[in-house]
Amino acid sequence: MKKIKLPDLIELPPLLDPWDQQEASGADATGIYEFYRNLAEGDLTTTKCRDCGKIGFPPAIICTNCLSDNLEWVRIPEVGELYAFSEMRLGAPMILDQIAPFIVAIARFGDYPENGVQMSGMIFDSGYDELKIGDRVKWEIIEIKGPAERKRYWYCFKKV
Amino acid sequence: MRNVAIVGGGITRFGVREVGWKDLVQEAGKAVFDDVSNLDRKDIDSLFVGAAQPERWVYQTHVAPLVAELLGVDVRRVIARTEVACASGQAAIRYAWLSIATGLSDVALVLGVEKMNTKHMNISQTCMVNVGNREFDGVNGFTAPPFFAMVAQRHMHDYGTTKEQMAIVRVKNAKYGVMNPYAQFQKEVTVEKVMGSRMISPPLSLLDCSAMTDGAAALILASEDIARKLTDTPVWIVGGVQVVEHSHTVNQMGDLSEWKALRKAADELYKMTGIEAKDIDIAEVHDCFTISEIIEYEELGFCKKGEGGKFIEEGESYIGGKVAVNPGGGLLANGHPLGATGIRQAWEILMQFRGEVPEGRYVSGARIAIAHNLSGMAQLHHLMAYSVEKPQNLKG
Numbered sequence: 001m002k003k004i005k006l007p008d009l010i011e012l013p014p015l016l017d018p019w020d021q022q023e024a025s026g027a028d029a030t031g032i033y034e035f036y037r038n039l040a041e042g043d044l045t046t047t048k049c050r051d052c053g054k055i056g057f058p059p060a061i062i063c064t065n066c067l068s069d070n071l072e073w074v075r076i077p078e079v080g081e082l083y084a085f086s087e088m089r090l091g092a093p094m095i096l097d098q099i100a101p102f103i104v105a106i107a108r109f110g111d112y113p114e115n116g117v118q119m120s121g122m123i124f125d126s127g128y129d130e131l132k133i134g135d136r137v138k139w140e141i142i143e144i145k146g147p148a149e150r151k152r153y154w155y156c157f158k159k160v
Numbered sequence: 161m162r163n164v165a166i167v168g169g170g171i172t173r174f175g176v177r178e179v180g181w182k183d184l185v186q187e188a189g190k191a192v193f194d195d196v197s198n199l200d201r202k203d204i205d206s207l208f209v210g211a212a213q214p215e216r217w218v219y220q221t222h223v224a225p226l227v228a229e230l231l232g233v234d235v236r237r238v239i240a241r242t243e244v245a246c247a248s249g250q251a252a253i254r255y256a257w258l259s260i261a262t263g264l265s266d267v268a269l270v271l272g273v274e275k276m277n278t279k280h281m282n283i284s285q286t287c288m289v290n291v292g293n294r295e296f297d298g299v300n301g302f303t304a305p306p307f308f309a310m311v312a313q314r315h316m317h318d319y320g321t322t323k324e325q326m327a328i329v330r331v332k333n334a335k336y337g338v339m340n341p342y343a344q345f346q347k348e349v350t351v352e353k354v355m356g357s358r359m360i361s362p363p364l365s366l367l368d369c370s371a372m373t374d375g376a377a378a379l380i381l382a383s384e385d386i387a388r389k390l391t392d393t394p395v396w397i398v399g400g401v402q403v404v405e406h407s408h409t410v411n412q413m414g415d416l417s418e419w420k421a422l423r424k425a426a427d428e429l430y431k432m433t434g435i436e437a438k439d440i441d442i443a444e445v446h447d448c449f450t451i452s453e454i455i456e457y458e459e460l461g462f463c464k465k466g467e468g469g470k471f472i473e474e475g476e477s478y479i480g481g482k483v484a485v486n487p488g489g490g491l492l493a494n495g496h497p498l499g500a501t502g503i504r505q506a507w508e509i510l511m512q513f514r515g516e517v518p519e520g521r522y523v524s525g526a527r528i529a530i531a532h533n534l535s536g537m538a539q540l541h542h543l544m545a546y547s548v549e550k551p552q553n554l555k556g
Contacts, residue, residue, distance in 0.1 A: 018289065018299040057411040058296040064406060084416060086309035086361040088301045093285040096301050104306035104361070106410055113414060120300040120410045128362055133317055154299070 017095050019144050022152050031061035034073050039153040044139050046117065047071040055110070057117040076117060079160060080109035082135040083118065087128045103128060107137050107157050121157040136160040161261040163550055165387035165394030167380050168196030169507040174375035174495045175344040181218040181275040182230055188271060188376035188500075189231035196380050199267070199390055201231075204380075206238040206265035210252035210272030212245050212498035216287040218275050227271055237265045245291045246448065247533035247542045248272065249377070250502025254544070256381045257397045266383050272504075273376035274497035284372055291536045293409040302410075304448065305369055307537045309361035312451035314417040316363065318466070323363055325469035326450035327354035330367050332478055333447060333486050337493020339521040342504075344373055344495030354450075368450040373495025377503035379510070384550075393514050395506075398528075398551040399433035400544040401425050407539045422459035422534070422541040429530070429543045430461075434555040437461035440483050441526035442512055444505035446534045447490040453477075456532060457485070484523040487512065502542070505531040509546050528554070 022036055030036075035058075038045040048055045049063035050070045057076075062069045085105040092100040103123035110116025121139065123131070137157040144152040170191025172184055179187075193201065207228055215221040224241040228234070238259045242251035249272030256268035276284055289298040292307070315321045331351055337343040349367060357366040380390075387394045403425035407413055414420070430436055437460060445460070447453035454468035462483055463471040471477060477485035488494065488508035491501060509529040511517050527549060533542040547554055 018294065022295075058293065058409055084310035084314050086306040086313065086364075088303075088306050088361060090358070090360050091285050091303060091305055092282065092301065093289040093298075093303060094282045096289075097282050097285075100301075102301065104301045104310070106310060106416070118411045118413065120297045120302055122300050133313070 017147065018093070019148070019152050019154065032059045035059045036153070038073065039141060039155065040151065042141050044076045044141065044155050045073045046076055048074045055115060055117060057119060076139065077109045079136055079138045080107045082131060082133060082137050082157070083108050084133065085123065085128070085131055103131065105137070105157055109139070121155060123157045123159070126159045131159065162263060163384040164257045164260045164381055164397045165384065166397070166506060166510055166546070167382050167387050167390045167394055168192055168199070169377070169379045169510045170195050171342050171377040171504060171507050172375050173342050174373050174497060174500070174504070176277045177275075177374035179374070181214065181220065181273065182226070184273050184275060184374060184376040185227050185230050185271065188273065188378040189227075192269070192271075192378035192380055196390055199380060201233055203267050203386070204233050204269050205236050206256065206259055206268040207233055207235050208238075208252035208256045208268060208270045209241045210249035210270070210499040210503060211241055212243055212248045212274055213287045216290075217278060217284065231269070233269060238268075244540060244542070245535040246446070246496070246498050247502055247535040247540065248499040249504070250531065250533040250542045250544060253379065253381070253502060253506055254400050254542075257400065260381055260383050266386055268381045269378065270381060270503060271376065271378040272500040272502060274499040275374045276372040276497060277374050281372070297410050302537065304537070305361040305364055308449040308451060309364045311416045311455070311538070312363050312368075312449070314415070315451055315455065318415075318417045319469070321451070321454060321469035323355055324351055325473050326368055326454065327351045328472045329447060329450040329453045330354045330492055332472065333490040333492040336487050336521045337489025339518045340489045340493065343489045343493045344371055345489075345493045364449060364451070370448045370491040370496040373497040375495065375497035375500045375504070377500045377507050379503055379506055395510050395513050395546050395548065396550050398435070398545045398547045398554055399429055401428040401432060402540065402542045403428065404540040408536070413537070413539070417455070418465070419455055419459045419538055419541065421539070422456065422532070425541040425543050426460045429545055433545050433551065435528055435545055439528050440530055442487060442509060442523050442529035443483050443485045444488070444508055444529065444531040445485055445490070446501075446532050447486060447492050448496060448534070450492070452534070452538070453485065453490070460530070460532065479521065479523055484526070487521045487523055488517070502531065502533045505533070506544070506546065513548050
């Protein structure tokens with residue numbers, strides 16, 4: 001009988017890596033390239049509309065409030081407030097199951113919603129029982145070490 | 161707009177099924193054709209298939225024509241697959257309704273299906289993490305359990321809701337699920353059992369969560385003149401709305417314990433149909449987690465904001481209370497095959513109105529029912545209203 005030989009190991013499609021949408025390779029790869037470039041330089045930033053003044057998050061190429069494309073990059077205030085949190089104990093997606101359990105959180109930075117942002121983020125340095133609603137948290141840049149060719153960066157939250 | 165009715169329905173057993181996606185389609189399809197035995201399949205002119213992520217779970221896309229083939233249906237008016245994550249099934253009903261109401265279609269087959277259990281559950285969870293904004297929220301572990309756990313945490317913080325009140329939702333839905341042979345979970349539970357089950361994402365325990373489920377459900381929808389020929393017990397679609405308020409990423413969600421988009425959807429539906437919250441006999445609501453059902457009591461207007469926990473504690477959402485909520489067991493007992501859930505809800509209402517459910521979960525004399533789906537991280541809310549009366553009669 002004729003046989004078709006497949007490799008013993010099939011490489012994981014990079015699509016299942018949650019950071020694969022980071023097209024930080026250049027400005028022609030994504031309209032929000034600066035977000036990733038700023039991350040690599042240690043800054044968490046987003047876009048703010050020069051016309052209506054609205055801070056958007058995630059960053060984008062037009063303002064979702066007034067549709068202006070006259071945007072500037074602004075730094076997200078470093079310290080914010082923990083709005084809600086839980087812990088990923090069971091049922092993590094692929095790749096993230098490698099680092100579970102971890103705290104999944106929502107924090108508010110600046111004067112949300114008028115002049116600030118509400119963001120999701122992971123917390124690694126505190127246990128679930130060590131956190132409470134209203135805790136002061138700061139964002140911190142982290143490096144994602146893994147199968148990608150280039151260095152990749154992300155952020156997490158840390159209790160102040 | 162023409163009147164549109166559901167003339168029949170069919171469903172598969174929901175659960176961890178040792179069958180394939182196509183088997184589920186054929187099971188549900190056969191069940192619906194058995195239910196409407198006087199329908200000539202040649203009279204079906206349109207097909208709508210609710211399926212959330214077949215390309216991820218079973219690596220199959222272009223599924224609507226595949227369903228047509230599997231059930232021997234030829235389409236000549238409209239064929240489409242609908243996707244809005246957890247509410248893909250209700251979306252299929254909505255588009256069939258619209259197509260028949262406008263006169264483009266006369267008879268539509270509506271089928272929802274999902275096969276979510278695979279050998280690799282972390283791949284299934286990867287499918288779920290794509291429902292939020294993958295680049296900015298999914299990447300931070302925003303699958304449904306941690307997200308709804310934060311919703312529960314905030315509702316407990318803002319309104320004093322307790323874990324015990326949440327557990328009673330599961331107790332109620334498990335009680336009705338036992339009387340539903342198609343439901344995934346066939347055991348009654350106690351408050352202690354729910355609260356003592358394994359912690360998944362605090363404060364949510366395993367039994368606060370609905371399951372990853374395989375299942376399919378199907379309906380036949382028809383215009384009024386054809387419906388009259390096919391059945392003596394049509395269920396009329398009296399209205400339907402969807403509300404999303406530019407909310408997908410966490411930044412746009414505002415307060416997690418308030419689902420303003422659902423309140424707006426309810427207001428819109430009540431305005432559209434002339435129905436008030438107090439008129440509703442049966443509410444099939446999206447209890448993907450116990451906390452969801454509690455918030456839904458509030459935003460649908462069954463009780464005041466913040467009093468959803470008290471509402472279940474006082475038994476008001478049981479059959480015999482103010483409104484029978486999830487008398488078929490809801491998502492908690494049935495499981496939640498994303499594309500099938502919305503159609504399972506309509507199927508439950510059809511069976512209730514026809515009196516074809518066991519006495520213990522039968523809502524006697526029911527005339528008006530609503531079905532609520534939410535999708536993703538409760539960003540988008542979907543409502544349909546059904547009645548034994550035509551819409552014109554309801555508005556008086």
